Amino acid sequence: MSLESVPPKYAQLVTELQRRIEAGQYAPGSAMPSEHQLIDEFGVSRPTVVAALRVLRDQGWIDSRQGKGRFVRGRPALASLENARAGQVRLAGSEAAVPGEVLAAGVVDASNRVRTLLGLDSSGKAFLRRRLLTADDAPSELLSLWLPLDLAEGTDLTSGTPLEQGVREHLESRKGVVLDHVIEHIVARMPTGEEARVLAMHKGTPVLVVYATARDAAGRPLLVVDTVMPADLHELEDAYPLA
Structure with missing residues (x-):
């Protein structure tokens, strides 16, 4: 999508x-x-x-x-028919090229969904890098990058400074991993109080959340990007050939 x-x-x-x-x-x-x-x-x-x-x-x-x-x-x-998918865009694009700010970069307890998508161990700890993206100087998307702790270690993702590289390029050059494909899940729900506050949302407005899990060629999950978007500012579109 x-x-x-x-x-x-x-x-x-x-x-x-x-x-x-x-x-x-x-x-x-x-x-x-x-x-x-x-x-x-x-x-x-x-x-x-x-x-x-x-x-x-x-x-x-x-x-x-x-x-x-x-x-x-x-x-x-x-x-x-080849529209760029959400996960593809967020993994390829330079952070410095997209207006926004880094809100968090550190080790946290992952949500149940992220634990499942990443296949985390019983500790449930993951590295989180969260950014607030803006458009026309207004909040537009809340973007969270989730990584296993060993994959985040030794990268610039722990910095509060926007990356000049795309996330995919940075991880592949620093950690030697190869991201092969992405699986996306899309859900609609009401925002948490924190999401509503950060995104300056109107009361009663739902959000669309895209979970993009990047995997290697063997299917092993390497990272998850979740994008929270006010539903009144975004729409989803897909295009595909008819075989």
Whole structure:
């Protein structure tokens, strides 16, 4: 499922670069503008540009050639059906490219749902990194990253400073793990008092919660990202081919 809301800067850049490729402004086989050129033209940070180019590469719009740069492939055959999933977006994007603040980073007792999703031992302890994301200077999403204690150890996730890298890239480079796939669960419920306060929600408004569990190729859960969103600010959409 994909989340329709005010997109972060790197997602806006992805949309514009896709538009240029479709319009022929960047023709198939031609070199993409360099990172520095995109930074200067769009007035964004390097992490924003890197995150956007990574999404375009993963979706098949461009490819990278060692020592030569990035080149246009063109519009993928199923591009109109390939919406980025919530977990994919949150794992790939640089924290520094998304407005918000780090609310917590430390060891806590995980909820029963997170314990089950992560397969935690009887202690139920997990590392939590929680961020409040904003859009138009207003609270938009409450994003919580849950990790087993050994996976969080030795990473920059324990810092209160936004990561310049995406979470996936950071963990794969620091811990040597490989995130293979994501399983998402979506629930609707009323917010807790703390969620309602932090998100400045109107009384009686429910929330949508997306639990995205990233696993390795063997199916072992590595981390959980849960995103709490006021239901009056977001909607869910999915697109898929008919075989």
